[in-house]
Amino acid sequence: MEEIKFSVRMRVKTMYRFLMHHGYAGISGIINLIISGGALILLIAGVGETKTSKVALLLIAALFTVINPVYLYYKAAKQVKLTPMFANPLDYVIGEEGLTVSQGEEALTVEWKELRNVVETKKDFYVYLSLTRAYIFPKENLAGLEEAFRVAVKSHTKPEICKCKFKE
Numbered sequence: 001m002e003e004i005k006f007s008v009r010m011r012v013k014t015m016y017r018f019l020m021h022h023g024y025a026g027i028s029g030i031i032n033l034i035i036s037g038g039a040l041i042l043l044i045a046g047v048g049e050t051k052t053s054k055v056a057l058l059l060i061a062a063l064f065t066v067i068n069p070v071y072l073y074y075k076a077a078k079q080v081k082l083t084p085m086f087a088n089p090l091d092y093v094i095g096e097e098g099l100t101v102s103q104g105e106e107a108l109t110v111e112w113k114e115l116r117n118v119v120e121t122k123k124d125f126y127v128y129l130s131l132t133r134a135y136i137f138p139k140e141n142l143a144g145l146e147e148a149f150r151v152a153v154k155s156h157t158k159p160e161i162c163k164c165k166f167k168e
Contacts, residue, residue, distance in 0.1 A: 001155070004094040004148055008141045010086040014124065015076035018136050021121055023072060032064040039063075092137070094152050099127065099135065112156035120164040125149065 008014075023029060039060035048054040059067075080086050085103065093100040098111040110129060117128040125137040125146075139146055150164040 001096055001152060002148070004142075004145050004152060005092070006137075006141050006143065006145065007089040007091050008136070008138060009089040010080050010083075010136070011138075012073075012077045012080050014136055014138050015080050016073050017121070017124060018126060018134070019072040019076050020069065021119075021124075021126065022132070023068065025119075032068075036061050036064040092135075094149060096156075098156075101135065115153075115157055115161055118153045118157065118162050118164060120150070125164070127153075 024033070039057045042048070043054065043057040043061055048057050088103055091102045093102075098109055098114070100107055100109040102108070114129060115127060116130060117126075119126045119128070123139055125139070125142075127135040127137065129135070137149070142149060150162075150166055153164060154162045154166070
């Protein structure tokens, strides 16, 4: 396997996409949207008789469709700004041993067996090391190496870990 090398400078939009994916993919995200949608339907149907109940329904309807996404953007901006690691680009090497991340003089190799999940979205790959900790690889930074990355992950991990979109 030939090594795949690329760098990632964390940007707010990239972190925001990750937080949105993490918060809205899966059953909890669906339930949250159903709650907001249900509150909107009740509001439109005129269920709330008092101003207080109408305001409460409006807040619940907006909670997961407007308020939370705005909050997640604020959180992404704050995280990118305040995390010292994101001040400079991170360099990655994908090889036989696993994924090596380096910045300046420091380097860390994560073995393939340590990966918990690899998810591909339209614009990113999320390489999970735990339920909440992941490396974020924007496809724009892979510069045409997306398929090589998919193949490397698939060949070094269990099938249930790799949720990448292979071209047929």
